[in-house]
Amino acid sequence: MALYHLHVNGKDHAVEAVADMPLLWALRDLLDLTGTKYGCGIGACGACTVLINGKAQRSCQVEVGSVGKQKVTTIEGLSADGNHPLQKAWIEHDVPACGYCQTGQIMSAAALLAEKSNPTDKDIDDAYVAHICRCGTYDRIREAVKACAKGAKA
């Protein structure tokens, strides 16, 4: 066990953990940031996606000992008041069904749009490889991402 200083959602958090604890469980069990979901633990479903220095990462595949000073953003830190354009678009397009995977889906969208402000359908496909929604909300995810693209009509 060791003490790790994680920079999560703009704040420093000290967590005591074994080095190989996945960031996922540190966020959920130690920091009570339960918006990041467990879906498989093997990086195959995307439910646990967070941003690490702005890039979408599967938090179940990132050991807490490896995070260092990188900036971690979870769904709780995407916006202060739930008014991030993606969150608004997700509500507007009524994307969620059971909703369990949607925080991960939103974080992947945030990373995609940060990199490509006007993603093509192919870009969206590529951003959602190994990203499962068991309720089949894919059409609406695509719509909501496009609604937040730079060139989208307001």
Place this chain on the structure above:
Amino acid sequence: MIQEKLVENDVSRRGFLRLVGGVGTSFVLGSFTTVACARGNVAEVATADPGEKKEDKATAFVPNGYLKIEQDGTVTVTVFKSEMGQGVRTSLALLVAEDLDADWQKVAVVQAPGGGEPVGGQGTGGSSSVRTTYKQMREVGASARMMLVAAAAKQWGVEASACKTDAGKVIGPNGKTLTYGELAAPAMLIAIPDAGSVALKPKDEFKILGKGKSRLDNPNIVTGKAMYGLDIKVPGMKYAVIARPPNFGAKVASFDESAAKVVPGVKQVFQMGSGVAVIADNTWASIKGREALKIKWTDGPHMDVSSDSIHKALLAELVDHKPMPEGAKVVEATFDLPFIAHATMEPMNAVADVQADKCEIWAGCQTPDSGRDQVAQKVNLPRDSVKVNVCLLGGGFGRRLFTEYMVEAAEISQKAKCPIKLLWTREDDMKNDHYRSMSHSSFKGAVDASGNPVGWSHQCIRAEGGNGKFGRAGIPYKIDGASMLVGGVSTPVSTGPWRSVEHTQFDVVNECFIDELAHAAGQDPFEFRKKNMGDKRLLLVLETVAKNSGWGTPMPKGYGRGIACFAGYGTYAAHVVEVKVTGDTIKVTRVVAAIDPGIAVNPKGIESQMQSGCSDALSLGLRAAITVDNGAIVQNSWDDYNWLTLDAMPKFELTIIEGSDDPGGMGEPAFPSVQPALANAIFAATGKRVRKFPIQVSELV
């Protein structure tokens, strides 16, 4: 494997009407009167959501156990059904809000814990929630509205009949208004109207129903605040996983916990009903502790069971089809369907806090009431001492009708003497499901010289795992003497209902085979269905998808279009699927759907369900299956249970037709006609028939 008696079902047109047309929208108004209009049961039904603010009940209008209106105008509907993505919390609130004439912006929901006796029961499944409570939920709103109007009329000294309501306000004849919040306290003094005096709004006055509302849970979901079972944390809670038998019926012979106990954070290791439990300070420690356990298992008695052995056993149950009419052109076909897992996005889990005299459970479950009974029995407490808090479900699909994970969590909590959060890892979940059964269907049918269907014999043999044999069979086509035999073989693979239940088997292959009869008759599959259709509402959705898809227009080489339809749960659906087949690759390019769900309570929810049914069906049609080898489930996780991803979701076009004023179910009917339309499209593209799901080009015949 034990042979079970074949059951014969009559599936003539009359049989269809009896079996499918008669699906229940029945309810007992009497129970509504006593339950919904009885005051004083609010404490029993209000949510136990941790952190919920305590209301001063004297100032809120609480006409019954389903509804509360506070002085700030907030309308809170207590929902007894479980939310698993079907939108039921929103749909039921919409029903109350419409006849209440509420301001939708001020409507909220709370979840009832298990143990109430609400209208429609508390179990959530069979696409029944809206169907069985539609009128009662509206009457809850309508009766409360009458009381609010009476309170306002009394205050103004006018006749109630001279007052109107709109968006959370009563409007008097003099133009004065009072908000529902302002009327909350005085309305509590108004007598509850007799059930017979409560009138519902005519459909043309609807302001909320049928308009398409976004889900009430969305703001919490998109900010990560929504609480699923796995998100619950209670003081003093420890985390547990269970090392489970590696094959069906395996038992713990012995285990060495020493390596597990030195994993940092591991607190306790003990044997329990399902295997060996590891209890730790956090989830990761419990998982690592489980990995470090050395367990010697005694193999179960089913090591020779595999998908192949089960397939052979299914075939062995087949009997000769009855003779087809003489001189008719006979068509034969078989279809094999695998086991399938529910694989809800949130795997099974529960939090349990068992104390000497009481027990509390937090979990996503479809049957909180029976789950409570099972927990009570396990921990030896009276059922009234067990409270089940229903969290949001990260998917249900029928899996959470079973609540053994709640029972396990309670068992561990009792033994560990602390609150426990039990996690089924994805692998636990994939390998210990109650699967949709594997099945083999054998068909013999016939068409006469004029192209009329004159014979239909379907035998479906299923691998039954003991949890219910679902068998509502029927075809919507007029074929004299049509019959179906349903048989089963017992296997150690636990089976249970999976979205659309038996229709994932019977109707999927029926709609493949009717296509083959059409082909044998030399007729277009849509025209053939139309000509022989015995149901007007189903015919209309079928015609709608044909029209909207451009049915009959030419397609490029390698492309094909398939059609299929389904009636059940009070709803009628049809799909046209378009595919492109290139070499071994099947790409679904477009899906055109039409649905007649009766009155469309929430069109947005209907569209969500229809897309979901499509995604499920394409997953099972093209990619995902559960197989058995060496007495165990082969698949582990999402890497080998190959579900549909975003890139493969086709363009989806939906038309909603309202064929009656009674709402049908939505979760289940979205599924069955997609897969056969896909198989029929592949035939149209390749000239080859599907005999096995998931479909592979190399296995077409």
